[in-house]
Amino acid sequence: MPLADLGDVQINYSLTGPANGAPVVFAHALGLEARIWDPVIARLPDGLRILTYDLRGHGRSSVPEGPYSMGALVRDAERLLDFCEIRDSLFVGLSVGGMIAQGLAIKRLDQIRALVLSNTAAKIGTPEIWQRRMETIRAGGLSAISAETMQRWFPRAYLKSGAAAATEALVAGQSVDGYLGCCAAIAGTDFYTPTSGLRLPVLGIAGSEDGSTPPDLVRETTELIPGARFALLRRTGHVPPIDQPDAYAGQLTKFITEIGHLG
Template sequence: MQMAELGDIRLHYRIDGPEDGAPVVFANSLGTDLRLWDPILPHLPAGLRILRYDKRGHGLSDVPQGPYTMGALVHDAERLMDLTGFRDAVFIGLSIGGLIAQGLAAKRMDLCRAVVLSNTGAKIGTREIWDDRIAQATNGRLEAVVDATMQRWFSDAFRQTGEFHAWRNLFLRTPVAGWTGCGAAISGTDFYTPTAALRLPALGIAGSEDGATPPDLVRETVGLIPGSQFHLIRGAGHLPCVEKPGEYAALLTAFLKAQGHA
């Protein structure tokens, strides 16, 4: 286990692949940790140098008192990439990780040569929706929001599997302060203007059964970037890398190869 000392916070991270491999960074969703990407790793091309990390308030990273800002989450990713030497990387972000990807690409083009915006938006939900969820989680812990979240996140078919319960349990083990802190960061973020100014290769991925960031939101967001691509994974919800890992990895592989990055 590796911990990055970033001054005001320690982040848990993991690097896989050869030192001279093409750099790829993954940022996961609210209520998960870097294990979110485990299902797709065996399907990706050999030779990539992959950085995964637990954002603040999640996994084995520190859990400062919230609320957090999206600026702080972007700055965390920026400092971690500087520390580990990940430059000119393809940055793959899912949900809140996709917001981090947009913010980082707008701030540090030297770090991001291309982005994958998976199951995300330039703005996700409304302040009122997030205020209500944060209040529920604060008063009743994550048990108060887990069932509604799982309904939005996963297809009906996947919720009948044994694997589903592992992801539900992982969500419930997220520190409340970390979940509500990141929820506040999502609530306060509107990236329509900075994302529309981006000029880099971009791939949008959506799940047909995603009730958290529906396909039209993902399509609209990635469509702000000239020359971007969009793909819909049918039968998958908010975490298609979990429900359809082979198909998800195939999309990433094709995109990486198109950038000369695999």
């Protein structure tokens, strides 16, 4: 994956598919990387122009000094889409990626044709919750929160099978400074009012076992936008692209078809 030099940050990204294909952009959750989307992308229709990237402070992207603001995360996405000459995209955002999606649609509607707000909300948690998490990480590193994070992210059966070990290792291996920087961005974000002003096709996706952004929270944010659709995926939690890629890709494909994104 190449690096896009955006000045104050270098973003690791992948752009695949035909140059004239319908653009789909994917933004991952806190503590993860662009590669979590690979199983989903492999199940999508041909003919799409697909952009994935590591958020600042994650994966192979650079780690600017924190704390970060949501404005900085949105600006990274905005500049990356400009760098890749992408307009009228379907932007798929998972968790903090879904917050970035909302912010980008508010700021640059020319770049966004439709949104998938997955396992996300206009506001996630409280500043106090995020402050406690950041204190735990500063004291014990990411390994101090990775096991508990898996409990919130995955259904019991998936955890019992041991399949979550790779995701837990991925989270524990991220940059502490990058993770803390993005925690600060989430803690300071409340998009309820601006998101309620959006008017574009939206699909909200929730996992029935999501302990981080429960289905009612995702539905509440989705319903801020008139005409938005909502899908509840069973037997999955906060990161369905990892443990339910078939069902997740099915929802994306259905939405892509409904909005005529493939032309």
